[in-house]
Amino acid sequence: MARRARPSDVDAIAGALPETELGISWGDRPTWKVRGKGFLLYRMPHRTAVDPETGEMWDDLLVVFTPDMGVKQSLVEADNPFFDIPHFRNHPGVLVRLSRIGEIDRDELEEIIVEAWAAKAPKKLVRDHLGPDTLAP
Numbered sequence: 417m418a419r420r421a422r423p424s425d426v427d428a429i430a431g432a433l434p435e436t437e438l439g440i441s442w443g444d445r446p447t448w449k450v451r452g453k454g455f456l457l458y459r460m461p462h463r464t465a466v467d468p469e470t471g472e473m474w475d476d477l478l479v480v481f482t483p484d485m486g487v488k489q490s491l492v493e494a495d496n497p498f499f500d501i502p503h504f505r506n507h508p509g510v511l512v513r514l515s516r517i518g519e520i521d522r523d524e525l526e527e528i529i530v531e532a533w534a535a536k537a538p539k540k541l542v543r544d545h546l547g548p549d550t551l552a553p
Contacts, residue, residue: 418521423514425522426478429529430456434545436533453536455481456529457509464503465511476514480528483535484508491528496520508535
């Protein structure tokens with residue numbers, strides 16, 4: 417039986433991928449990068465993402481960069497905690513609250529993070545890590 421994802425899995429999975437580093441972007445936001453390109457961003461609370469019941473800004477958001485808008489749409493439409501907001505309408509980033517990450521299995525989280533990494537990593541690095549038959553975005 418697969419185990420549920422935990423917030424700590426985000427850093428463990430991202431940090432285990434080749435040539436990644438936890439850096440900073442958008443001023444002071446922790447961001448997982450591969451060769452300087454961000455693929456996961458810990459988003460600061462912002463009025464564009466609030467609890468619909470309380471109006472409070474969510475303070476536990478992770479932005480996952482997807483390879484394209486089709487992948488983003490699939491994640492948003494699936495029965496999982498990933499969602500979109502108007503602020504990201506034309507951007508391939510999808511959001512998830514870390515407090516809800518346990519609604520998916522760790523294996524699914526790993527697949528989503530690896531796909532985000534592969535979308536930003538050089539094609540050769542992706543092939544070297546995932547295999548020669550891998551089609552990097």
